[in-house]
Amino acid sequence: MKRCPYCGAALPEEASFCPYCAKSVNVRTAVPTLRRIPRRVRLGVGVLAVLVLLALFGWRNARPQVYDNGTAEAVYTNENGTYQICIAWANTPFTPCNDRYNMAELNFNYRYPALLYVNHVETDTHAGQVFLQTVERVTAEFVDPPEALGISCTQPQPDADYVPDAACISYVDYSISEQGTCTAQLVFTLHMKNGDIIRVRQNQHFETIPTYDYTPEDVPMETLEALQSFIDGIERTIQGDAIINIHLPPVTYDGGLTLANRSVNLIGSTDGEGNRTTFTGTMQVTEQNGRIFYFDGIDFVGDGTGVGLSASARLHLTGCRVAGWKTGALAYGHSWVNADECVFEDNIVGLQFNSIGSNVSDTRYEENVFQNNGTAVLLESVPTDVSMKFPGCTFAGNDKDFDNQCGQTLELAEATFQ
């Protein structure tokens, strides 16, 4: 119930009128006044509107146009035909990719190419080369990236050697400083010589990869059997792109491991007496699904026979010592082996490449020591034309520093030969 504001009588909530004092208690809205507009005025306004629209139409067509529908694709027509301008993957260059998803390890630096295609619609052919003749310049930038995402891109350039069908490539460098997901938008802008602007956009989604660290305090790994058992368990139970870091104790494992199903990172240690994590048997790395195995601070010591590290997967060694093997580290199949700050010594062959494919991860071999080997580096087959670089490396006491059977391009200017 409510009260009448005039007489105080009790009224139902929905009452509009107080029957006791005969006064309205609701608020009324005046119906909009109806005004007649004379026909001549309406006609004049109509003619004026048409003239304004015609003027606007002419003005709009006379000035440069902006083509930007907020997606990874724009369609542009000039005197040579109609073109599809799109950001796409190399294997589907006619299909615009509006969203790209990237996984990243926390605080790691990554680089990938973003490909801009220009396709002639009538003929379904790549027409970047012809179309770029009508373009003043192409730029790329990221719009409002979040603070946790350090990201930049190179200015787009054609790269006939890398992806010849793409009109331009911009290389994107990024790292993520906080766990979680984030998004940034990559924008390619084509400034046409006639003043037109074409923009295509791709939403780049980033997600940090979960990382699991295991130490000797967490799990038993004092013996080779215990370690192999633990790793086999990880391979069975942890799926996906998670990063597994296994921190090994400073013990000598009598033998080697077989890492066959998923990548793991092995991180060795040194105790106060100088004992380091050591394997005396062949380490077989055969995982084929792309991710790199990182071995850090581990000795691989043989008795003059066999292979110290046998890799058909991608392998990156840092601060390791590979000594006393017939072949210290062997890359075969579709693998790639990289080494930084490592020592290859007393092997018949220190580092051997006999692989094919396209799994190249890094062609720089920095700060390594190759000493007292029969052949320090044997290159039978290397799966890239990119030159292998050895900055800061030392070659000493080897019978042969390089046996370059496949004629791989080498950059040795910054290496030291003693």
Next chain:
Amino acid sequence: MYDWLKQALKTEYTPVRLLKESDRGSVRVVRHNVTGRRFVLRCFTGNGEVYQKLLGYACPNLPVVYEAVAKGEENLVLEELIQGDTLNFLLQGALFTPAETRNIVIQLCRGLWALHSLGAVHRDIKPENIILRGADAVLIDFDAARFHKPELETDTRILGTTGFAAPEQYGLSQSDCRADIYSVGILMNVMLTGEHPSKKLVAGKLGRVVQRCTQVNPKKRYQNVLRLMEAL
């Protein structure tokens, strides 16, 4: 609410005179016992939706609806008593001049504009339902009014006054605001000639306006009161 108002009206008001009574209900003038103010009290069976809608609006060419309540199909409406003569009464003595007719019909259009802008159709425009209050023409009696519902193909009930009601009100199609325009056309002709246009159509420009208003096909009429006012 219905019972509460009925009781309050019974105790606080006195019936003055009966204006109309039919099977559907009655229309009475009542007087407030304390202030002496007079009101029109409508008691009828049917759809009182238009009156309830008008509770929130004010227009000089429509009576003020003070209260409208319903209980099932029963309605109680308390509205402003418009003091003046109906067009029907005035037409008994003389016809209207074209200038007077324009002036009155334009005001009628303003009242209809208010109704149509609420989505309602009056459906009973005739001389008895138009009162001249000084210089103002006021459209009364919304008992036949209804809201236009586009999903309905035909009107479910035939309401309106024979001769003034548009053909679609007899079930040819659902009536919308153009049904009122038809009735306004008839009204204009009656004001000017005293006859239905089928018997005697007014001459001149106003005759063409009447013809346009009274086309059988609603699509050929003025499509809204704005267009009719423009023509006038």
